[in-house]
Amino acid sequence: MFDSATLRLERANANEREADFVLKETQMIDTRIIRILADIVGKENVSTEKADRLCYSYDATQQKFLPDVVVHPQTAAEISLIMKMANAERIPVFPRGAGSGFTGGSLPTRGGIVLATERMNQIIEIDTENLVATVEPGVVTEQFQQAVEKVDLFYPPDPASLKFSTLGGNVAECAGGPRCVKYGVTKDFIIGLEIVTPQGDIITTGGPTMKGVVGYDLTKLICGSEGTLAIITRIIIKLLPLPEAKQTMLVLFDSIDGAAQAVSNIIGHRIIPATLEFMDGRTLDCVRQATDLQVPEAAQAVLIIEVDGDKEFLAKQAQKIADIIQPLGVVETRIARTAAESEALWQIRRSVSASLRKVNPDKFNEDICVPRSKVPEMIRKVDAISEKYGISIVNFGHAGDGNIHVNVMIDKKVAGEAEKAEKAIEEVFKGALELGGTMSGEHGVGIAKAPYIPLEITEKAADYMKAIKKALDPNNILNPGKIFLDQ
Amino acid sequence: MAKLKDLEDYRDEIEQCVKCGACRAHCPVFGAERREGRVARGKVALSQAVLEGEIDFEAKVMEDLSQCLLCGSCCAGCPNKVPTDEIVAAARRRIAKEKGLSTFGKGVAAILGRPRLMNSLAKTGGKLSALIFKKLPDNSGLRLRFPLPYLEAGRTLPYFTDQPFRERCPERIEGEPGKPTVAFFTGCGINYMYPAVGEAFLKALKFLGVTVIIPKDQACCGLPAVSAGATATVEALAEQNLTALTREPVDYILTACASCNAGLVKVYGDMKGDCAELGIKTRDIFVFLLEQGLAENLAELPSVTNPVRVTYHDPCHLRTQGITKEPRDILKSLPQVEYVEMENAGTCCGLGGTYSVYHYDNSKKIGAKKAGHISASGAELVATDCPGCIMQLQDSINHAGGKQRAVHILELLSEALPEI
Numbered sequence: 020m021f022d023s024a025t026l027r028l029e030r031a032n033a034n035e036r037e038a039d040f041v042l043k044e045t046q047m048i049d050t051r052i053i054r055i056l057a058d059i060v061g062k063e064n065v066s067t068e069k070a071d072r073l074c075y076s077y078d079a080t081q082q083k084f085l086p087d088v089v090v091h092p093q094t095a096a097e098i099s100l101i102m103k104m105a106n107a108e109r110i111p112v113f114p115r116g117a118g119s120g121f122t123g124g125s126l127p128t129r130g131g132i133v134l135a136t137e138r139m140n141q142i143i144e145i146d147t148e149n150l151v152a153t154v155e156p157g158v159v160t161e162q163f164q165q166a167v168e169k170v171d172l173f174y175p176p177d178p179a180s181l182k183f184s185t186l187g188g189n190v191a192e193c194a195g196g197p198r199c200v201k202y203g204v205t206k207d208f209i210i211g212l213e214i215v216t217p218q219g220d221i222i223t224t225g226g227p228t229m230k231g232v233v234g235y236d237l238t239k240l241i242c243g244s245e246g247t248l249a250i251i252t253r254i255i256i257k258l259l260p261l262p263e264a265k266q267t268m269l270v271l272f273d274s275i276d277g278a279a280q281a282v283s284n285i286i287g288h289r290i291i292p293a294t295l296e297f298m299d300g301r302t303l304d305c306v307r308q309a310t311d312l313q314v315p316e317a318a319q320a321v322l323i324i325e326v327d328g329d330k331e332f333l334a335k336q337a338q339k340i341a342d343i344i345q346p347l348g349v350v351e352t353r354i355a356r357t358a359a360e361s362e363a364l365w366q367i368r369r370s371v372s373a374s375l376r377k378v379n380p381d382k383f384n385e386d387i388c389v390p391r392s393k394v395p396e397m398i399r400k401v402d403a404i405s406e407k408y409g410i411s412i413v414n415f416g417h418a419g420d421g422n423i424h425v426n427v428m429i430d431k432k433v434a435g436e437a438e439k440a441e442k443a444i445e446e447v448f449k450g451a452l453e454l455g456g457t458m459s460g461e462h463g464v465g466i467a468k469a470p471y472i473p474l475e476i477t478e479k480a481a482d483y484m485k486a487i488k489k490a491l492d493p494n495n496i497l498n499p500g501k502i503f504l505d506q
Numbered sequence: 507m508a509k510l511k512d513l514e515d516y517r518d519e520i521e522q523c524v525k526c527g528a529c530r531a532h533c534p535v536f537g538a539e540r541r542e543g544r545v546a547r548g549k550v551a552l553s554q555a556v557l558e559g560e561i562d563f564e565a566k567v568m569e570d571l572s573q574c575l576l577c578g579s580c581c582a583g584c585p586n587k588v589p590t591d592e593i594v595a596a597a598r599r600r601i602a603k604e605k606g607l608s609t610f611g612k613g614v615a616a617i618l619g620r621p622r623l624m625n626s627l628a629k630t631g632g633k634l635s636a637l638i639f640k641k642l643p644d645n646s647g648l649r650l651r652f653p654l655p656y657l658e659a660g661r662t663l664p665y666f667t668d669q670p671f672r673e674r675c676p677e678r679i680e681g682e683p684g685k686p687t688v689a690f691f692t693g694c695g696i697n698y699m700y701p702a703v704g705e706a707f708l709k710a711l712k713f714l715g716v717t718v719i720i721p722k723d724q725a726c727c728g729l730p731a732v733s734a735g736a737t738a739t740v741e742a743l744a745e746q747n748l749t750a751l752t753r754e755p756v757d758y759i760l761t762a763c764a765s766c767n768a769g770l771v772k773v774y775g776d777m778k779g780d781c782a783e784l785g786i787k788t789r790d791i792f793v794f795l796l797e798q799g800l801a802e803n804l805a806e807l808p809s810v811t812n813p814v815r816v817t818y819h820d821p822c823h824l825r826t827q828g829i830t831k832e833p834r835d836i837l838k839s840l841p842q843v844e845y846v847e848m849e850n851a852g853t854c855c856g857l858g859g860t861y862s863v864y865h866y867d868n869s870k871k872i873g874a875k876k877a878g879h880i881s882a883s884g885a886e887l888v889a890t891d892c893p894g895c896i897m898q899l900q901d902s903i904n905h906a907g908g909k910q911r912a913v914h915i916l917e918l919l920s921e922a923l924p925e926i
Contacts, residue, residue, distance in 0.1 A: 068564075068566040069561050069564070069566070070543060070552060070561065070564065070566035070567045070570060071541075071542075071543060071566065073551055073552060073555050073560070073561065074541075074542035074543045074548040074551060074552070074570075075542055076551075077525045077551065078525060078527075079524065079525055079526045079527060081524055081525050091541075117527050117530055118525075118527055118542070119526060119527035119530075135542075137540040137541065137542075138540065140540065157540075159530075159531070161531070180526070180527065180528075182528065182531035183527050183528055183529075183530035183531040184527070372585050373585045373586055373587070376522075376524075376585075376586055
């Protein structure tokens with residue numbers, strides 16, 4: 020692939036070099052291709068400027084790969100043409116929403132084209148009769164949530180990045196979030212898609228109906244496929260009625276076991292709160308060190324529990340939860356009476372990321388998921404791994420669905436720490452798998468977790484998946500090298 | 507000797523950016539133009555690439571770095587509190603050092619660096635006001651045409667006064683014994699464009715019996731020069747203000763302009779040298795008035811039968827310092843005011859000092875959103891604490907065809923206070 024590209028570059032003649040687009044340091048794409056792209060999306064929406072390529076070279080993994088060109092299409096028709104051209108010319112295409120992923124799903128690891136969806140940011144319809152909405156992929160998640168909440172509807176998935184990540188990215192990664200314990204993850208709300216296939220065909224999957232079993236469920240296949248099987252150009256979303264009210268409580272425990280047991284007991288009592296977040300003792304240590312938030316020394320773990328629904332029902336349910344957990348070493352229970360008080364309770368959870376970084380400069384944020392009843396055991400395993408390697412590992416996350424954010428904290432500048440972290444992470448993954456869990460609950464594989472895939476997926480299962488990719492994208496044009504490094 | 511930091515000095519802060527993208531939710535420029543080069547993360551990445559020698563200050567890099575309001579919204583919303591506003595300002599200083607100041611930047615530096623020139627220019631402006639400014643009916647606000655270089659037609663500007671505020675008031679106004687002594691840092695907006703705000707300021711302090719010193723030789727805070735990357739000008743202005751404001755002992759230095767406040771607190775505060783001490787003494791006027799118990803005084807005033815509906819716009823330069831409650835508290839305690847909160851009161855008005863001169867189109871886009879929120883609030887007046895914001899808000903309202911007026915909270919306070 021690289022050979023023919025190099026050849027093409029050499030063939031680019033002097034006339035072509037005088038085109039409007041001056042080619043700088045690109046390896047794969049000549050001015051003829053740039054001109055085609057400009058014909059498709061307009062000159063102002065194509066850039067080979069080094070500054071623009073730098074600005075689309077990263078995501079939240081902090082890794083950097085320079086693309087050759089950045090394009091900003093606005094329609095499925097434009098994307099279709101781009102994919103057809105890319106296939107003919109064998110140029111890789113990397114779709115990108117907000118570039119806020121933690122596993123490198125949008126990184127242009129092989130140069131080529133970054134296809135940014137920033138211009139496709141229209142909410143096309145909110146159908147209040149059928150409780151269904153249709154959006155373009157570049158719509159920011161929180162803006163969509165605010166729009167539907169204005170008409171008393173509700174889109175629950177709430178990844179931590181919801182203020183800036185896009186729905187297209189959320190669907191591609193199957194994003195989660197605190198509320199998923201009760202309501203389910205992104206794919207549970209996606210009932211139809213319009214996509215551009217790797218070879219440039221525009222097709223639709225599913226539709227605006229609540230049921231539909233004709234043919235394979237391509238919608239679910241595309242959700243979480245990390246941009247390797249299709250480019251999402253339109254999303255049909257199922258909505259719920261907006262709960263009337265919510266009540267937030269923060270409970271401090273004297274041990275992590277007490278908190279973990281509380282999670283099991285709440286669920287065991289057939290109560291599923293809207294959120295059930297936890298933070299372990301080391302997380303609280305970091306918060307104490309980095310902020311002036313009030314966290315009593317006796318507290319070794321925290322649960323933030325939120326219930327939502329009809330007003331009359333909330334106080335009763337909150338009381339029931341308080342009764343269930345009282346015998347489990349509760350140091351203090353704080354219940355919010357107002358929205359402002361609720362926000363104050365969340366402050367501890369929201370301060371975690373920045374607090375961790377203040378205490379240790381570098382962190383690896385993993386997001387294993389285990390069966391809910393195994394959370395206490397998993398935490399003990401992580402503690403043992405932390406001790407074995409002599410590096411700090413802090414845990415917090417979505418206890419209610421067993422999704423634990425395991426943060427391995429190191430200083431990369433200290434020799435040997437990065438290697439230790441790598442070994443520790445591998446052991447954490449193995450630990451989660453031993454308990455019947457998974458390496459990733461919501462961040463995806465991308466390139467960050469790709470080396471560990473054989474730990475979780477058998478060779479046969481991997482072959483099954485790769486066969487799908489190969490059939491749909493025979494030239495390996497769309498987001499190559501993601502999930503499976505050898506693709 | 508006052509000395510601003512170099513881009514090099516921000517290496518650690520730049521490395522604190524983990525590229526999470528949170529600034530995409532907060533940057534007003536990104537809101538107007540959804541490209542990564544326009545958002546804080548992109549500008550930090552470019553600054554980093556410059557430091558690492560990966561890219562030069564080529565045209566596109568300079569363009570992206572010019573597309574920043576220095577409002578600090580990104581920093582306030584950043585999990586790691588990366589000071590992109592300071593990083594961009596430092597990058598602009600480096601551009602100016604390597605490439606020279608832009609023509610407009612040179613103008614800014616020349617005018618700000620020479621107060622006498624500024625005085626005479628403003629006075630000329632005042633005289634010309636009547637001749638060249640086309641005034642539209644009062645009910646649509648002060649719609650003035652200002653067809654001069656760098657100022658596009660259709661922009662609303664206030665009159666430049668022909669008698670600057672500091673020339674019309676004494677240098678010291680004695681208050682009551684036992685009350686604090688303060689220096690009034692007027693800033694250019696109040697001195698040249700909104701002298702009535704300065705008068706209102708003096709009335710409020712007189713009401714409280716505070717002694718006020720208004721040093722005549724105080725200069726511009728230097729924020730427009732920070733925006734233009736004019737290092738030497740900023741440093742010279744800081745020195746001059748240090749001299750002017752420390753000649754007599756004062757308890758506080760007060761500002762009634764959010765940008766001046768940020769200039770003194772943040773820019774001087776971060777400088778190497780003695781100027782940092784000015785920042786420690788500086789208070790926003792409403793923070794001071796509340797500390798002095800003015801809210802209780804206001805509560806005793808008789809209420810008014812037909813209150814005017816007023817909303818508040820948070821100037822970025824106060825909001826990002828955490829000053830949001832105090833101006834609202836004063837507004838809410840005014841007897842003639844019915845306070846309404848507008849949606850997105852905390853988003854930038856789009857002025858960004860010299861930003862709106864370079865990028866009036868984007869500035870208008872950002873302002874248009876604000877005008878929509880003001881209109882939706884149902885308020886007749888939008889009050890704020892920054893002459894720059896007042897100018898931009900009125901311009902945005904006029905473009906949107908609104909009837910609301912933008913005012914300084916001090917003007918409303920002055921109305922409410924009894925004559926003494």
